[in-house]
Amino acid sequence: xxxxxxxxxxxxLEDLTGARRCSPHTVQAYRRDLERFLQxxxxxxxxxxxxxxxxxxxxxxxxxxxxxxxxxxxxxxxxASLRSFMGFLYRxxxxxxDWSDRVPSVKFAPSLPRFVGESQMRxxxxxxxxxxxxxxxxxxxxxILYATGARLSELVGLNWGDFDSESRALRLFGKRSRERxxxxxxxxxxxxxxxxxxxxxxxxxxxxxxxxNRRGGxxxxxxxxxxxxxxxxxxVGGGVSPHRLRHSFATHMLDHGADLMAxxxxxxxxxxxxxxxxxxxxLEHLSRVYREAFPGDRA
Numbered sequence: 001x002x003x004x005x006x007x008x009x010x011x012x013l014e015d016l017t018g019a020r021r022c023s024p025h026t027v028q029a030y031r032r033d034l035e036r037f038l039q040x041x042x043x044x045x046x047x048x049x050x051x052x053x054x055x056x057x058x059x060x061x062x063x064x065x066x067x068x069x070x071x072x073x074x075x076x077x078x079x080a081s082l083r084s085f086m087g088f089l090y091r092x093x094x095x096x097x098d099w100s101d102r103v104p105s106v107k108f109a110p111s112l113p114r115f116v117g118e119s120q121m122r123x124x125x126x127x128x129x130x131x132x133x134x135x136x137x138x139x140x141x142x143x144i145l146y147a148t149g150a151r152l153s154e155l156v157g158l159n160w161g162d163f164d165s166e167s168r169a170l171r172l173f174g175k176r177s178r179e180r181x182x183x184x185x186x187x188x189x190x191x192x193x194x195x196x197x198x199x200x201x202x203x204x205x206x207x208x209x210x211x212x213n214r215r216g217g218x219x220x221x222x223x224x225x226x227x228x229x230x231x232x233x234x235x236v237g238g239g240v241s242p243h244r245l246r247h248s249f250a251t252h253m254l255d256h257g258a259d260l261m262a263x264x265x266x267x268x269x270x271x272x273x274x275x276x277x278x279x280x281x282x283l284e285h286l287s288r289v290y291r292e293a294f295p296g297d298r299a
Contacts, residue, residue: 006044009034012088021176023153033081037061048094055102058082062104076106113247113281120236121146121248127235136195138227141211145242147188148172149249149267152221152242161206163192174268182266254282
């Protein structure tokens with residue numbers, strides 16, 4: 001008996017988790033998109049077929065998302081999920097042709113990344129205390145995100161074995177377990193060494209987490225976000241997120257003349273096009289400096 005689309009969707013999600021080693025966040029996004037498509041179109045019990053997976057069907061689904069008020073970015077992600085699912089069905093022999101081209105493309109203007117200004121960042125860093133173990137931990141947390149451009153998942157996954165104090169470098173494990181080594185700079189390296197000196201010997205083995213909670217376990221992403229928000233609000237006011245510090249790292253690097261391809265490697269991007277979004281932000285900065293400094297415009 002031919003498998004229904006709901007069953008194929010389950011196999012597809014298992015493939016994302018296992019063979020393709022996608023992050024739980026990515027798999028959850030695919031799950032939401034596919035479940036919504038199958039439920040709204042009432043296709044869960046239908047077998048993959050030409051009369052079922054039509055261009056009109058995909059158009060109607062994506063249009064319904066727009067009517068429901070979803071942002072273009074969310075609709076574009078849903079379209080990408082469906083195209084990926086169609087490609088999977090074809091590779092598994094469930095459909096005779098790759099029907100991913102039946103899913104319409106959704107165009108949207110990319111939003112520019114938000115970042116913390118250099119003066120605010122300096123004020124925040126200068127306000128960070130380091131008297132106790134927990135204050136040192138929080139300082140390391142902030143500085144790792146800003147000084148390396150690490151993702152939140154990379155930060156909480158750091159072990160003491162990933163820190164090379166001699167070469168002043170950190171080993172980060174990014175998406176799909178891709179590994180990269182990034183420099184730390186003196187300030188971050190010294191902060192980590194201070195934290196290590198205040199930690200009990202049993203707490204800094206090769207596989208022991210750098211950032212721990214008060215129970216000795218690994219710090220969670222939610223806890224990191226809460227610590228950042230509290231610290232930033234106390235220092236300069238307003239809100240901040242872990243990813244905003246990654247944007248700040250990239251933007252400040254470009255503003256000070258960093259090479260785009262070098263920045264790509266530091267951020268762990270596979271494609272330079274992903275890194276190029278920061279050039280728009282940097283260009284805005286340069287344009288502002290130009291307007292403020294060029295006397296010809298004021299003449």
